[in-house]
Amino acid sequence: MKWNSRIRCALVCLAFTLLFSVFSFRLVHLQMIKHDEYAGLAAEKHVYKQTIHADRGTILDANNEVLAHNVPGEIVIADATHVNNKEALVPLLAEHLQLPAAEIAEKLSAGRRYIVLKREVPQPAAVELRQRLREASLRGIYFERDSTRIYPNGSMLCHVLGFTDFDHKGIQGVEASMEEYLHGQDGYRYIEHNRAGQEIVTYRGQERAPRDGYRVQLTIDLNLQHIVENEIDAAVREYRPEKATIILMRPATGEILAMANRPHFDLNQRTQAKPEQMKNRAIIDMMEPGSTFKIVTAAAALNEKKVRPDTTIFCENGVWNYGGRALHDHHGYGAMSVQDILIKSSNIGAAKLAISLGEQKFYEYIRRFGFGERTGVELPGEIPGLIRSPQSWSKISITRIPMGHEVGVTPLQMTVAMAAIANGGKLITPRIVKSVTTADGEMISEFSPSVLRQVVSEQTAAQVSAALRDVVSERGTAKGAAVLGFSVCGKTGTAQKVDPKGGYTQGKYVVSFSGYMPAEQPEIVALVVVDDAKTGSELNYGGTVAAPIFARIAEKAARYLDLEPHEEPSKPVTAGKVALTKASSR
Amino acid sequence: MQRQRKQFNAINAASLARWIVLTAFLAGTGLMYVYCSVQLYHLGDRKKALETEIVNMRAQNEVANGQIAALTSRSALQRRLKEGYLKMIPIAEQSIVRLNAPTGTLGEDAVQPVSNQRAGR
Numbered sequence: 001m002k003w004n005s006r007i008r009c010a011l012v013c014l015a016f017t018l019l020f021s022v023f024s025f026r027l028v029h030l031q032m033i034k035h036d037e038y039a040g041l042a043a044e045k046h047v048y049k050q051t052i053h054a055d056r057g058t059i060l061d062a063n064n065e066v067l068a069h070n071v072p073g074e075i076v077i078a079d080a081t082h083v084n085n086k087e088a089l090v091p092l093l094a095e096h097l098q099l100p101a102a103e104i105a106e107k108l109s110a111g112r113r114y115i116v117l118k119r120e121v122p123q124p125a126a127v128e129l130r131q132r133l134r135e136a137s138l139r140g141i142y143f144e145r146d147s148t149r150i151y152p153n154g155s156m157l158c159h160v161l162g163f164t165d166f167d168h169k170g171i172q173g174v175e176a177s178m179e180e181y182l183h184g185q186d187g188y189r190y191i192e193h194n195r196a197g198q199e200i201v202t203y204r205g206q207e208r209a210p211r212d213g214y215r216v217q218l219t220i221d222l223n224l225q226h227i228v229e230n231e232i233d234a235a236v237r238e239y240r241p242e243k244a245t246i247i248l249m250r251p252a253t254g255e256i257l258a259m260a261n262r263p264h265f266d267l268n269q270r271t272q273a274k275p276e277q278m279k280n281r282a283i284i285d286m287m288e289p290g291s292t293f294k295i296v297t298a299a300a301a302l303n304e305k306k307v308r309p310d311t312t313i314f315c316e317n318g319v320w321n322y323g324g325r326a327l328h329d330h331h332g333y334g335a336m337s338v339q340d341i342l343i344k345s346s347n348i349g350a351a352k353l354a355i356s357l358g359e360q361k362f363y364e365y366i367r368r369f370g371f372g373e374r375t376g377v378e379l380p381g382e383i384p385g386l387i388r389s390p391q392s393w394s395k396i397s398i399t400r401i402p403m404g405h406e407v408g409v410t411p412l413q414m415t416v417a418m419a420a421i422a423n424g425g426k427l428i429t430p431r432i433v434k435s436v437t438t439a440d441g442e443m444i445s446e447f448s449p450s451v452l453r454q455v456v457s458e459q460t461a462a463q464v465s466a467a468l469r470d471v472v473s474e475r476g477t478a479k480g481a482a483v484l485g486f487s488v489c490g491k492t493g494t495a496q497k498v499d500p501k502g503g504y505t506q507g508k509y510v511v512s513f514s515g516y517m518p519a520e521q522p523e524i525v526a527l528v529v530v531d532d533a534k535t536g537s538e539l540n541y542g543g544t545v546a547a548p549i550f551a552r553i554a555e556k557a558a559r560y561l562d563l564e565p566h567e568e569p570s571k572p573v574t575a576g577k578v579a580l581t582k583a584s585s586r
Numbered sequence: 587m588q589r590q591r592k593q594f595n596a597i598n599a600a601s602l603a604r605w606i607v608l609t610a611f612l613a614g615t616g617l618m619y620v621y622c623s624v625q626l627y628h629l630g631d632r633k634k635a636l637e638t639e640i641v642n643m644r645a646q647n648e649v650a651n652g653q654i655a656a657l658t659s660r661s662a663l664q665r666r667l668k669e670g671y672l673k674m675i676p677i678a679e680q681s682i683v684r685l686n687a688p689t690g691t692l693g694e695d696a697v698q699p700v701s702n703q704r705a706g707r
Contacts, residue, residue: 055648065659065660066655066659069648069651069652069655070648070652071648071649071652072644072645072648072649123645123646123649150652150655150656152652152655152656152658152659152661152662153659153660153661154659154661156660156661199634200627200630201627201629201630201631201633201634202626202627202630222660226660226664
């Protein structure tokens with residue numbers, strides 16, 4: 001009996017031992033051998049990687065005026081599988097999101113788990129909607145953090161700033177070219193949820209803070225931009241051109257101070273803009289520059305010492321047959337100095353200067369002035385223009401290219417070339433970005449002026465400059481570009497519009513004026529291009545249309561920049577439209 | 587009697603006290619653990635609430651910054667100027683420093699060269 005009871009006891013103990021051993025083994029198996037597998041499965045159920053969104057950087061002008069910034073908003077998302085009362089939900093959403101009820105109902109009918117109902121919902125509207133949903137115990141609607149890119153100045157500087165897409169990725173202008181800096185780095189945090197879907201803060205896992213996008217400061221001065229925008233608008237009202245472009249630049253540093261194009265669009269309503277309105281014509285439009293290109297011809301001939309400024313060239317009294325084709329001057333000129341060729345804008349004189357250089361040398365100078373290559377400005381989509389090599393020139397090309405025909409240049413290239421003359425022959429890379437800093441002002445990158453090359457000698461630049469000074473006088477083609485108290489240098493250009501079907505379009509011109517001031521120490525260089533101005537053909541010239549626009553801009557810019565007048569004001573020049581006679585206008 | 591006395595178990599006060607202390611300690615530790623856990627959750631909730639508040643305040647700040655930028659933008663100021671909310675006073679003649687005296691009456695839209703040596707360049 002005693003024996004049996006002992007055996008029973010031992011058996012029970014053994015059973016318990018075995019049982020607990022099994023439990024222990026199972027626990028060891030679960031906790032140690034299968035730990036990673038089950039921990040992973042548990043984490044999948046409860047642990048989430050929460051993205052902490054970084055803010056996109058702001059864009060500022062040279063005086064720290066805000067040009068682009070973010071306003072927080074939310075994305076309203078629906079999970080159709082969680083919706084408990086579709087009939088009540090649809091009208092509520094339609095009211096708060098200002099969307100058609102039918103559209104919301106259709107989206108919810110799809111039955112998907114992630115339906116974007118509306119993006120960029122302002123925060124107050126989202127807060128109110130959230131509260132109404134809670135009050136009505138409606139489920140299935142979620143909110144994600146979002147932001148709206150706002151451009152406080154609307155259409156001003158639209159082509160330079162560009163815009164972003166739905167994912168806040170820059171797709172045009174500085175928004176695109178500086179994407180690397182503007183786009184921040186999202187952070188993350190591993191969090192655990194309870195059954196109710198609330199975060200258990202105690203169980204937060206690994207975390208990385210987001211890095212907001214950097215601040216990009218432009219060289220653009222909003223005050224000068226405003227002056228330019230006003231003048232381009234006035235020009236559009238007066239001449240109703242197809243297109244117009246104005247660029248204002250500081251020649252010594254290459255800083256672009258203002259850049260405007262027409263047609264344009266409102267950055268805050270970019271979805272309504274047409275493709276034609278979105279083009280930054282200053283860098284993506286190719287034009288035949290016309291007579292403004294003569295600065296290249298004259299500078300090349302003077303630099304190569306083929307001629308001196310006072311060398312006399314016979315201008316064939318207005319008609320010259322070369323290569324079987326007649327080349328005309330606007331007015332019949334006899335013998336003229338090189339200086340006068342620029343002042344009177346003689347096509348024949350310019351052609352003879354180029355011939356004295358030879359095709360190859362002339363081509364070299366065109367390239368040295370930066371034509372046929374991108375300027376390198378920090379804007380996307382810039383084109384290099386079209387400069388053919390001498391091998392593909394026709395017999396008469398050497399007479400047409402010197403007067404700005406048979407070449408395709410961008411307005412920015414033309415401005416940079418004029419800046420090289422203003423700058424003592426130094427070709428400077430144009431810049432539109434001044435610096436990149438963090439939100440706290442720590443410098444990340446600073447863009448300093450970069451001299452590309454010495455295109456012509458200082459002496460040559462001074463000789464061309466002296467001629468350009470007389471262009472803006474009673475003798476020259478651009479007396480309308482004069483600014484009282486300042487000596488202005490510049491060159492007019494009037495080119496017939498190229499017909500896409502071939503040849504030129506009769507009665508349509510691209511008129512331009514490129515100049516700088518003060519001549520002694522240039523502070524600003526500007527280019528005004530007006531494409532197909534609707535004005536009488538006797539007035540459709542660079543000197544009559546573009547030069548007065550330049551004068552008005554230069555005068556206002558001089559006041560703003562507090563430039564000191566050097567010339568004694570002899571007589572007032574009205575800053576309005578100056579009508580020139582046909583004979584003196586090219 | 588003997589039997590009754592034999593069945594009587596004397597309480598070992600020291601042992602009892604030891605057990606009571608041990609149990610109390612364990613119970614106290616357990617309660618403290620539960621209290622601390624609850625506090626941790628509570629503080630976590632407060633932390634979350636504060637984080638949400640900071641995020642909301644930051645968002646409000648950004649909205650306010652946006653409104654400031656919009657209201658002080660050049661186009662907005664220009665509009666207010668047109669609507670007559672702002673008034674610009676032209677520079678008085680005596681405030682203009684001239685290098686050369688004006689040579690006659692200038693037209694309404696004529697350019698008046700001015701220079702202010704004191705102004706920063």
